[in-house]
Amino acid sequence: MNRRLTLTLLLAASLLPAQSIPPRPEQLTYKPVTFQAPRAKDFKATLKNGIPVYIAPDPAGQPLVRVAILVRGGSYLDPMGKEGLADLTGDLMRMGGTLKMPAEKLDERLEFLAAELNTSLGQTSGTVYLETLEKDVPEGLDLLMQVLTEPAFAQERLDLAKKNARQALDRRNDSVTSIAQIQMPFLLNGEQHFTARSMTAASLDSITREDLQSFHARLVHPSNLVVAVSGKVDKKAILDRLNRTLGALKPGKAAVASPKPQAPDFTRKPGVYVVDKDVPQSMVQFAIPGLRRSDPDWHAVQVMNQVLGGSGFTSRLMKKIRSDEGLTYGIGTRYSEGPYWRGDLSCGFQTKNSSVAYAMRLALDIIDGMKTTPVPAEELKVIQDGIIESFPSQFSNRQAIARLFASEQLSGWPEDFYANYREKILGVTAADVQRVAKKYLTPEQMVLLVVGKADEAVAGDKAHPGTLAEVVKLPLTRLPLRDPLTLKPLK
Numbered sequence: 164m165n166r167r168l169t170l171t172l173l174l175a176a177s178l179l180p181a182q183s184i185p186p187r188p189e190q191l192t193y194k195p196v197t198f199q200a201p202r203a204k205d206f207k208a209t210l211k212n213g214i215p216v217y218i219a220p221d222p223a224g225q226p227l228v229r230v231a232i233l234v235r236g237g238s239y240l241d242p243m244g245k246e247g248l249a250d251l252t253g254d255l256m257r258m259g260g261t262l263k264m265p266a267e268k269l270d271e272r273l274e275f276l277a278a279e280l281n282t283s284l285g286q287t288s289g290t291v292y293l294e295t296l297e298k299d300v301p302e303g304l305d306l307l308m309q310v311l312t313e314p315a316f317a318q319e320r321l322d323l324a325k326k327n328a329r330q331a332l333d334r335r336n337d338s339v340t341s342i343a344q345i346q347m348p349f350l351l352n353g354e355q356h357f358t359a360r361s362m363t364a365a366s367l368d369s370i371t372r373e374d375l376q377s378f379h380a381r382l383v384h385p386s387n388l389v390v391a392v393s394g395k396v397d398k399k400a401i402l403d404r405l406n407r408t409l410g411a412l413k414p415g416k417a418a419v420a421s422p423k424p425q426a427p428d429f430t431r432k433p434g435v436y437v438v439d440k441d442v443p444q445s446m447v448q449f450a451i452p453g454l455r456r457s458d459p460d461w462h463a464v465q466v467m468n469q470v471l472g473g474s475g476f477t478s479r480l481m482k483k484i485r486s487d488e489g490l491t492y493g494i495g496t497r498y499s500e501g502p503y504w505r506g507d508l509s510c511g512f513q514t515k516n517s518s519v520a521y522a523m524r525l526a527l528d529i530i531d532g533m534k535t536t537p538v539p540a541e542e543l544k545v546i547q548d549g550i551i552e553s554f555p556s557q558f559s560n561r562q563a564i565a566r567l568f569a570s571e572q573l574s575g576w577p578e579d580f581y582a583n584y585r586e587k588i589l590g591v592t593a594a595d596v597q598r599v600a601k602k603y604l605t606p607e608q609m610v611l612l613v614v615g616k617a618d619e620a621v622a623g624d625k626a627h628p629g630t631l632a633e634v635v636k637l638p639l640t641r642l643p644l645r646d647p648l649t650l651k652p653l654k
Contacts, residue, residue: 198555198585203568203578208402210410216390217568218398219561226297228394228401229562230304232311232409233573234289235387239357239424240378247362248370251324252316252378253284256291258324259316259375261309266317269306278303282310286358287424287503288573297395300404308408312383316375328367335647339446339513339614342438345645347448350436350610351507353429364648380417387421388412389573391565426504431610435632435639437621438614445516445615447523450507452608456500456576462587463595464498464603469546470538470596471529471604472496472510477545479529480510490514490522502574508603516616520623520631523611527634533600537593550588557581611635 206217238249257280260266273280278295280303291311295303335341348359390409392401431452454460465473472480472495480494491512499506514522538546558564571578613620613631621631621639632639643652 200554200581200584201558201564202582203571206565206568207578208398210385210390210402211406212385212410212412214385214388214390214409214412215569215572216392216402216405217565217572218396218401219391219393219565220396220398221394221561224395224561226395228293228295228297228300228303228396229392229565230293230307231391231566231569232291232307233389233391233569234284234291234382235287235389235421235573236382237284237287237289238360239287240381240421241357241360243360244366245370245374246360246366247328248366248374248378249284249289250362251321251328251370252375253282253289254324255316255321255375256282256314256379257310259314259320261306262313262315263309264306265315266320272306276302278306280306280310288570300396300401304404304408311409312412314375314379316372316379318372321372321375325367325370328362329364332362332364332367332647336440336644339440339442339444342440342614342644343446343448343511343612345650346436346438346614346642347450347610347612350612351429351431351450352427356427356429357424358427361650363650377417380415381419382421383412384414384418384420385412389569391562391569393560393562393565424503431608432638433608433610434637435611435613435635436642437617437631437639438612438642438644439617440614440644442615443515444513445519445613445620446511446513447519447611447613448509448511449523449609449611450509451603451605453498453500453506453508453603455505456502456580458505460599460602462584463591463599465550466543466546466588466591467533467596467599467603468496468498468508469550470542471533473498474546474549477549479533480526483529484512484522484525488522488525490518490525494526502576516619517622517624519613519615519620520629520634521627523631524627524629524634527606530600530604530606534597534604536597538596540593543591543593543596547589547591551585554585554588606635607637609635609637611637617641 203217206219208216208218210216236249241248258266260269264272276295276299278293278299280293282291283289291307293303293307335345345361348356352358390405454464470479472478475481475495478495480496484490484494485492491514494510494512496508496510498508510526512522557567571580623630643654645651646653
């Protein structure tokens with residue numbers, strides 16, 4: 164470091180208020196954050212055909228414009244025997260070219276414009292996304308509309324996508340993580356629910372170009388679309404242009420309003436489920452039924468979850484199981500909040516096969532402690548401050564604001580949800596945390612999945628007596644690996 168820079172840094176440091184460094188991260192103090200969440204209505208407009216649009220101009224930013232068309236539809240609409248259709252349709256809308264522009268020419272044109280245009284469909288929604296220079300917005304929107312309304316689904320691109328998908332199927336059992344990702348939805352939602360109905364070799368082989376065309380045609384309906392716009396745009400000008408393009412969209416004969424995804428019609432069987440895989444470490448995942456965002460307990464549960472495992476190194480699970488015991492590199496919990504049914508409190512970590520039972524004993528002890536003992540005031544404040552201080556990150560830039568409100572609109576969440584978020588988080592008391600812990604942290608309803616060396620994971624660690632079934636106190640079932648191509652249990 165040169166002398167001038169050193170002096171500059173020392174001078175800058177001298178001007179800062181003195182602050183001693185506390186011995187632990189949770190003892191850090193911060194100035195109160197003053198932040199008012201943006202209001203959805205301040206960004207919302209509606210196209211002449213009823214499509215909602217959220218526009219967040221950034222006049223001082225880079226000369227870029229981002230347009231995201233969110234689509235209601237996805238793999239939950241896959242016909243039986245055609246699993247993977249939504250995924251392929253989402254990819255090939257862009258990669259398969261358009262009726263006016265072959266795939267290779269579209270690739271070349273986007274490269275010339277230095278523009279990004281991509282498409283995807285997930286389980287319940289998808290996105291058609293454009294990022295282009297301000298000066299190229301007219302051409303960019305034209306290409307966007309072609310991809311949205313006139314995809315060609317070139318056969319050679321479909322063949323290549325199916326080849327790549329088949330290779331991915333072959334690798335499904337290569338890691339404990341991918342095995343767990345396949346197996347857990349079966350246990351939570353049942354084999355017939357769309358969350359568990361994944362692509363197989365047979366369903367992949369059955370998908371044709373005509374299938375993609377039909378699946379796409381049903382989605383292109385104004386009621387299935389919400390738009391997010393951000394960047395260097397004039398609100399009135401971009402709205403006028405969108406009205407002339409997307410606002411002129413009329414549904415075709417096959418287009419229909421996508422139904423809401425159905426909640427699982429399945430009775431879970433709490434228990435311990437073990438899949439044998441010859442690896443040095445087991446993947447451990449467990450889930451406990453949660454609640455929807457609309458529930459009055461939701462804010463208290465968010466605080467409870469952060470205390471338990473959602474706050475990184477300040478969470479109790481991380482402190483005990485990683486920092487104190489060294490059983491894993493990382494452990495955490497999260498509440499999934501599916502918009503169409505209540506989610507789960509879920510937890511995941513990897514540990515040595517023989518340490519699974521002991522790690523679960525520690526996790527259950529922590530859960531029990533949250534039910535029996537109120538959270539100390541200092542710990543509660545650290546957690547609440549952390550939530551409040553991270554809250555503005557959801558609105559960190561204009562793109563994030565537009566995308567968030569558009570996504571909320573598509574899922575049907577109330578527009579004013581974030582208006583009093585801070586106040587409700589700060590209003591959660593230690594008694595509230597203890598109450599919701601008693602209500603929702605229910606190990607007797609747990610579905611625990613372990614993927615690893617089954618005998619070692621079940622037997623436990625000699626230094627810490629107790630088998631896995633004894634620790635968790637639920638029935639234990641050994642599950643076979645599933646065939647990666649058929650998803651049927653292997654014998």
